[in-house]
Amino acid sequence: MAVVALCESRDLFNLLSQRVSVSRLAEMNYLCLMDARETQDYHTSHIITARHAKTELEDVRSYPVEIIPQKVYMSSEEQSLSRSMMDDLKIKAVVCISARDMYGFKWTAFVIRFLLCFWTLGSRVLIVSLHGFRRCSAAATAYVMHHYKYSVQEAWTYVQRCKHNVVFDKRFTDQLSAWEKRVRGKSPDPQ
Numbered sequence: 001m002a003v004v005a006l007c008e009s010r011d012l013f014n015l016l017s018q019r020v021s022v023s024r025l026a027e028m029n030y031l032c033l034m035d036a037r038e039t040q041d042y043h044t045s046h047i048i049t050a051r052h053a054k055t056e057l058e059d060v061r062s063y064p065v066e067i068i069p070q071k072v073y074m075s076s077e078e079q080s081l082s083r084s085m086m087d088d089l090k091i092k093a094v095v096c097i098s099a100r101d102m103y104g105f106k107w108t109a110f111v112i113r114f115l116l117c118f119w120t121l122g123s124r125v126l127i128v129s130l131h132g133f134r135r136c137s138a139a140a141t142a143y144v145m146h147h148y149k150y151s152v153q154e155a156w157t158y159v160q161r162c163k164h165n166v167v168f169d170k171r172f173t174d175q176l177s178a179w180e181k182r183v184r185g186k187s188p189d190p191q
Contacts, residue, residue: 012034014065014162023063063089064126065163067140068147071119072142073126074163084090092123097135104152108142115143137163142179151184 007015023124063085064075079085080094095114097107111127118125127143129135137159144155152173160166 006089010066011161012070013063015164016109017063017065018164019114023187024187061085067127067144067159067162071124072140072143073124074133075126076133076157077128080126086126089126090124091126092121093118095123095125095127095139097127097129097139098131107139108175109137112143112146127158133163133166134168135173137166137175138168139170141176145176145180146183152180 061082062079064073064079066072073089073091080096080158090136091189093114094110097111103118127136129139141152141155141159142164144158145152148155148158150158156166156168156176
């Protein structure tokens with residue numbers, strides 16, 4: 001049974017921006033087209049129109065997900081290389097996280113300082129990793145912890161709401177829990 005649900009515009013943007021093999025815009029579960037043609041025109045051409053629309057939608061590029069509204073975005077490497085996408089979102093800086101950056105507290109503190117620096121200038125920042133979404137998700141979660149004063153669990157839930165297929169490995173979870181202890185001065189919330 002189909003479910004109708006109201007959502008915030010940011011949640012809809014992030015939902016439609018996610019991609020598995022093709023853009024979510026091409027999935028029939030996420031798209032409702034309103035046909036405003038006359039009845040006769042609809043009956044004679046709706047199948048041809050639908051076929052063309054599906055082909056065109058499969059080629060649509062998805063956008064980075066929005067983590068902090070109009071401030072921080074998270075993307076794949078492919079999306080980060082799109083100049084037009086960067087211009088559309090008015091992104092002025094990119095944090096590119098490599099495999100060697102993700103150990104200890106230094107990466108977390110660096111990412112937060114970098115984001116704060118550009119944020120105070122009114123710039124939008126994109127977080128990307130050449131090694132997959134786990135690293136940029138961990139960095140986004142660390143920033144959400146700082147920005148909203150969230151626990152690891154609260155921040156992870158927030159980021160997961162922005163990007164539904166976010167997963168962490170144990171190492172990132174341990175590092176974020178240690179970061180939480182350091183920043184908040186207390187033990188992390190029980191899982």
